[in-house]
Amino acid sequence: MTNDYKSEKTETVTARINKQTLDKLRSYAKSENTTLNSAINQLLSHAVDWDVVAAKTSWIPIPKDILISYFDKLDDATIIAVAEESGKHVPRDMLLAMRGKLDVKEWISILRSRAKASGFHYAEILEDDYVKFIMKHDMGMKWSIYFQTYYISSFNMLGCDAEFSITNNTVSYRISKKDYSPDDA
Incomplete structure (x- = not known):
């Protein structure tokens, strides 16, 4: 979008x-x-x-190959534990520092900007009562596991339920239109 x-x-x-x-x-x-x-x-x-x-919110550019190499050396349990913990705290700090409020629409705005800055394909698709978000990262299954777990924790922290699906290189999730209206973005 x-x-x-x-x-x-x-x-x-x-x-x-x-x-x-x-x-x-x-x-x-x-x-x-x-x-x-x-x-x-x-x-x-x-x-x-x-x-x-x-x-200003501690983001630094790191080559994709280096991150993939690090994650390939980690087991799934470690990746999930780190993603769950960081998903509870990092989005709160980012939202307050970057947008000044805790809000699902603003969080998705940050995710959209981050995907673009990372060179990931990102799409938003309107479905009946939902909005579906698709991010193609091309970084492998371990990154899909990390993103899914991190996003679940972050959306839960914001009081928003999201349904996830992952593949080796893609993460997709959908949320109710009542939680996010792209027309207002």
Whole structure:
């Protein structure tokens, strides 16, 4: 699901952009098959929603291969224990630091931003009374187990029930529309 900037209130500003940066922005917009304006809005939105605050909340970039290697050396019981414990506390701290409140919609916003920053495919699909979220991480079953357990703990901490399904490289979950309305996001 992408933001529909046409329905949001906008303002026009004039900014000087380094030619090399502008060329990169144009190239990015072309590769994404979108307009320069839309690409700039998407990139700025991601920057203020994630990049600016992530480092301040202890997030650091680590190459995927290193994380996969570490997790491959852990047994499932250890992964589950760590994920359960961190899922009870880390989301609370992140939500308060990054969004200023404990809220399911804001938590999903963080998950969406984190998936994008990590280069994961992320999709939201509207079903009858539910919203289904799919994240393809390509990091193996141990990461799927970690994500599932971590997300279960985090949604429970927020008082939200979620149904999960995992594969070797994908985590999907669905929650009731009453807990999350993407129209309000």
